[in-house]
Amino acid sequence: MKQTDIFYPHKTLKDSISLSIKCENIDNLKKTGNTFHIYDEVPKEDIKLKISAQVPFIETVLSEKNKNKCSDLLDVCLIVKSNKSAFRNSILMERKGTIYSTKFVLEKNNWAGDVNLSSVLILKKNIDDEFGFAAEKGTQLGWSTEYKFLFDEPEEKKGGEKMDVSWESFSSQKLHWLNKYYSNDIYAIDLLAGKKMPKVYLNKDMNEHLETLLRNNSKRTSPKITDRNLMFHTITTGIFTQLITDAITDYKNLIDEIMQQEDNEDPENIADNAWDELPRWKQEILENYASGIIPECRKKDALDTLKSELCGKNSDKFFKEVLRKILNIVQNAMKVKTEKAFSDCAVSLLKKS
């Protein structure tokens, strides 16, 4: 969740803190936007960073009576977070005029995964309650954008960002698992790539007319294209049915596994832990289809509801119900509704005759 998605009951900075991070000792660290790709070329030495932040209109987060007490009541900190490195801490940034600055060293042997650096404006101590203003020590009042230092290649990147579709012979050695009984089928999906994105295969040995039709990229309206669209639709429905089934089954199995573990009965925790173990592509599938799985839910609540239903007392029943409706969930969720794809085809065929 982004900070902007959270409703704060107190005044926060209208604009972001402007954060600048420069490496003092290594030139040309590979960087895309605010992300440093350390894993690509691990430096021989530790990474020494010089960090500065500019906080716009800092006094606006304080009430009228406190506006002249900015340095007494506000701190600007560098927050260092890295879950994979089992580390969270803050470093006070030193004020010089309107600029806050600090230094930080990333020792190359100390970090794993991604290290996130950001700057936060924080209330320094408890103060009297005033409506609309923060009063509790530690309250966050403003944020910068986040800088990431990737010490390992992100797992989702290993999987690629989209699903590959390739034409292969189902009799080839590459797809040996299809050779014996399925070599004449039209399409297949390989889900056994671990954390990697599944691959979709179309059979190179299919009927040549069918292949010509499926390879046709035309967008104009014609009976031929309507037929092709229906074929695409049928294939896509099959594939998404399998993807959602696999993702939700895996998630349910992980939940059940964690539930069995000794002394772990906190549903919120179980749902989060199982979620963390799920490969990124499965998380994305469930994020994208949660509102289709639980259509009675508000879109933004759907994923949380799905998680708690799968951890709840009636989770087995809920899960079976989802599987029972999975084909319909997919049909409803398709960009072009199934009913339309089939009807368009029927109309064009009947017109032809």
Next chain:
Amino acid sequence: MKKFAEKLNKEDLIDFIEGKKDFETINLEMEDGEKNAIKLSDSLKVLSESAKNFEDNFIKGAAKGSIARSDSDLAPLVYETFKDLPRRELLDVRFWQWISLNHFESYIWIRWWAAKNAANRKSWPLKNSGEKIDQLRKKNKDDNEIWSTVASRFLGGSSMKSLTSRQAISRLFWPYKILGNQELTNLCFEKQDIAVAVFERQYGLHQEAARSFIKNISIKHPSLEKKNIQYEAKKLNRYFATLATEYLDQEDIKRLIFE
């Protein structure tokens, strides 16, 4: 000291136990290599002996409570043994998988499988790799594969929580490292719910938060009921939606717990 070249998954675990496959390993790079290697080897002997004592006590009929409490005895030894390894290696589940399967396999089977219930206790020791595999991977009534939770105790997972709370050996190392002393470690493992509540949440990675929660939970709720521990942990989590966890010290967090 080594780690697996690739992270093991459940199927690999089966292959390892069957002894079917040689898994490629990587030697860990240590500063001051030879000197540290000798020190590490000595500490590992002490730790292995303690794990062996644990196994002997179990066979002699140690009660379930004392099995769980052994965590607080072993945690400082695990910490002492591995503390000088580069931090990056200690964050790498491939190292914990290697050490678990090569040095602590019996300990993990007993702690996380045999001690679980009377039937498992009766079946221990499992006679061969076949029996172990049968326990690791079972079929449910719908003929789906169900994996025993002991698999995740060997393998850990990809999340931070699996390192601090689930993998059988790293879950002893990291809490001790974060808490920094025996007294807090005893309190942490006195009731497993405390360890789970703190080290399966992100604020558990902030030393001050973890220490304060563990110090104060038993003061606020002396009977340490699971529901109270979970409630307090959740309450603290909610505070941290608007408060910067990393900025607060132990006293600040104590105040939030007692609020």
